[in-house]
Amino acid sequence: MKADPSMINHIMMNWLQSRAQISPHHPAIIQAGDIVTYQQLYTRSMDYAARLPVQPGARVALLMSNSVDYVALIHALMMCGAVIVPINTRLTHAEVQFQVIQTRCTMLIYDDTPPPVDIPCYTVHDLQTLPADNHALLPRPLDMDAPFAIVHTSGTSGKPKGAILTYSNVFYSAIASAFHIGHLPDDVWLCVLPLYHVGGLSILIRACLYGITVNLHPRFELHAVAQCLQQERVTLVSLVPTMLYRLLDFTPWNPALRLVLLGGAAASSELITQCHALNIPIATTYGLTEAASQVATSSPASTKP
Template sequence: MQDWLAQRARSTPDKLALVFGDRQWTYSELDAWASNLAAYLHARGVETGQRVGVLLPNQPVFVALIHALVRLGAIQVPLNIRLTEEELSWQLKTAACEFLIVNPETQSLISSEIEVEILDLAEVPESPVSNLESLIDTFNPDRIHAIFFTSGTTGKPKGARLTFNNHFWSASASAYRLGVLPDDRWLLCMPLYHIGGQAIVLRSCLYGKAIELQDGFDVDAVYQSMANGQTTLVSLVPTMLHRILDKYDTSAFPEALRCILLGGAQTRDDLIARSHELGLPIALTYGLTEAASQVATALPEGVRRKPGSVGKPLMFTEITIQDEDGHKLSTNEIGEIIVSGPTVMAGYEGQSDADGSINTGDLGYLDEDGDLWVVNRRSDLIVSGGENVYPAEVEAALLKHPAVQEACVVGIDDTEWGQHVAVALVATDIDKDELLDFARKYLAGYKLPRTLVFVRKLPRTASGKVIREKVRQIINDEMMVTI
């Protein structure tokens, strides 16, 4: 069996596949590009089954590379370009990567002591370096496609192993829910190192539709694309939509824009109400990296009818609500959201295989119509601008400084970002700027606290556990330093 891009290029070679600025590629051209990249990588030693780290920004070559690694049978490990050297080194080691693909822009992010072979895409020749026909691996949909690092609930990020079948069932279910129209074009400004970005690449290939790729989120560029009459779907996190609405009059968006998919963080009620006042076709979605993106989605008419609900589970996916003892709860009872179905990952890297079901750690309930309401995402997890932040990881970095005795990190509600990182500290003889400069060695910028509050002691239970809700209240009521 051929891979999805090869089959798509054979079926509709002249259909538009990718748009980036004023450049365009058909499926035939994208297929040829992927083959050239695959031949280059094979010549450099990349073989079937090897783990290959990818540290790239949103550029067209990243899209071609996704398909090239599939063609070789290599396992992709996309890496967040906002991470520090230490964070990147840890993820590369955890995923057992043998190669790391960079470009001149991202190579400087990597430690010179890293123990993987670096492949710079600037060195790829324009013409194939070998005969690819002998290199193409037989496509197996049960095989692992990629390892996506996700925040989970505690500790360091975990590597979720997703198969091609996970992506196929996700793409199929999304098509059943959102529909697929002849002239669909998906605006992609989400990072390609996130599941939300790569899911669009893979499902668009399966559908035979075009992607309009952007180099990350730029409010002006995204607005212009949404207003150009060619974009029909766009995936955003609430922070992105908030910025667009603050800057532009969106009431004149063309009818061609049929769906604004909002996910990655909880959407505030005031943002939903404002969107409806402007007539925007927002669809609220709940998804997980561990389930290949979408799990439940409320279409625009459903959001108008039930603002705040993320709708019914997608086809093939089952959602149940359980109590702390694993017992199934009844309608309108709040408990942990359990997701089951063919989109659920093969398992976390270094752990036993999953059984087609995952305990999300998120709290929610199903109403009498079977619609899902998410009450709280992964209790301690902070979601800031669509990026997940572990409190434990930030605390560990701050506690490395000898002046810090205790630290408790929480998320504080933020109109623009959804949440921002805040910390209550027990520390002596430390300046906030000095502490943040120290933390930058260990933490990506989006993980750094924007609010610091110094306290004499942290509130604890009788057993000594820090009471995070009281810490959050202290920060809200007695904020001493805001960055």
């Protein structure tokens, strides 16, 4: 039976499965000094996927702080064909309930206090006690036209809206980012942005597709991030201007850093001048949730006060 020609370019092998086959021993995640390789991340994600009580197309809310388990669950939900709905951990219970209802989630995974929502809720520990029944069916190939995630906007013009991002959206966004800012096999991308934000989530997708490492922090904690930039080998970091302002008091940084990707708000000429004086390579970027993060990005050479 011949394949439908219209479908040939719309199905892809699972990205983490492919990455684990190509570079199994390469570090995928570094957190608090612990290193998780791509093979280890794949094994952990497969274990979660086999235990998750979800069907393809189900929408699953994630109410968690940045962690290796959060990353593994994102990949596990992709393996199951479920849709990821990352929820801002700073929301009130009423706001969480609104977003869960708005996006028609059928399950929620949390790591702190369960919100009052009328759907099944699980912790990571709860999931680990469920039977692993689905190994034979996993991981599912990726339908590039299917929803990957529903990510909420910041709500600057009203209530946050859920933006549906397909696999194609995030894939081509990652390719465009690499085309514009380049990538090296030994890149390490420092992620201090929350994974419920498109800026943080996109770093994970880029890293998996490029085969590079993410140095993942639970949150932006000034002294921990400053110490990382000074003492650890980081080549890329995504920041917002208020973060960068505060971090400039803790320079110089490790010379391995090749780019600060600065977005989320307009950067002042004063901030850019300070970065130039300190020889910090900086590229300003504009993005939006609905476009899977980066839309327009300057080069370091063209970023001027």
